[in-house]
Amino acid sequence: MIIVVIMSVAVIGLAVLLWTGRERTRGGGGQGLKHRFGPEYARAVADHDGGTKAAEQELGKRVKEHGSLTQQALTPAARERYRTRWAAVQEQFVESPQQAVTEADTLLARLARDRGFPDGERFEDQIAALSVHHAHHAHHVQGYRSMHTAALGRSGTEDMREAMVESRSLFEALVSGQPATHPGPWTPTAKAKRRGHRPEHHAKGGST
Structure with missing residues (x-):
């Protein structure tokens, strides 16, 4: 009887280890999620007040819901x-930071949808x-x-400028279909001074 119990426990333990290994390989375990999400993993843990279990449940749910998503390619014209x-x-x-970030936000949303x-x-x-x-x-x-x-x-003007800089890497990754590195500094005011006049309002309504 004792031998049967020991063998049953051993079988159950082996099954748990195999299941855990598969989950980690698929990005479902803690280490798999850390590798897949990178900085987003740390952010999720912070959002859950340091609770790794709750954070991993949330991230695992994201993988389950969106992991099989197939990204669509853009045409060269698009x-x-x-x-x-974006340019x-x-x-x-330079002239209207709030309007610019509002339009940039809309543009990113539309680009992600098209992808x-x-x-x-x-x-x-x-x-x-x-x-x-992309995390x-x-x-x-x-x-x-x-x-x-x-x-x-x-956000204030400086925060809006930083948002424009930070979001440009996602924009490039979505447009090109390739991972993008963090872009270099962008200072619109300096660019405007080099041009010697205030820039025209190129951004107009309408779809891309």
Whole structure:
């Protein structure tokens, strides 16, 4: 009887180890989630007041819901239109920072939608899906969050400028379909001075 119990415990233990290994391989375990989400893992833990179990449950749910998402490619013409619009929005920042970040936020939401992510009208769903596929690059997802906060009018001018800088890496990654490194400094006021006049308002309404 004792031998049977011992063998049963051993079998159960082996099954648990095998299941845990599969979950970690699929990104479901703690180490797998850390590797997959990078800085986003630490942010989730902080959001849950240091609770790793709750954070991992949340991140695991994101993987389950969005991990199988297939990203759609942009046509060369669409990529060019998006880059032209983004450049215009950066120029607009000099005269109207709030309007610029609002338009940049809308542009990022539309770009993510065109790449196959949830529609931007459901920001939390869209950011959750983006975090599954782009969180390992520190500035990608957090830059978009900062942009969205700025677009809601909750940031000062310097914070809005930083949001524009940080969100540009996600923009480039989505437009190109390739991972992007963190972009270099962007100072619109210095650029305007080099041009010798105030920039024109290139950003206008309408879809890309």
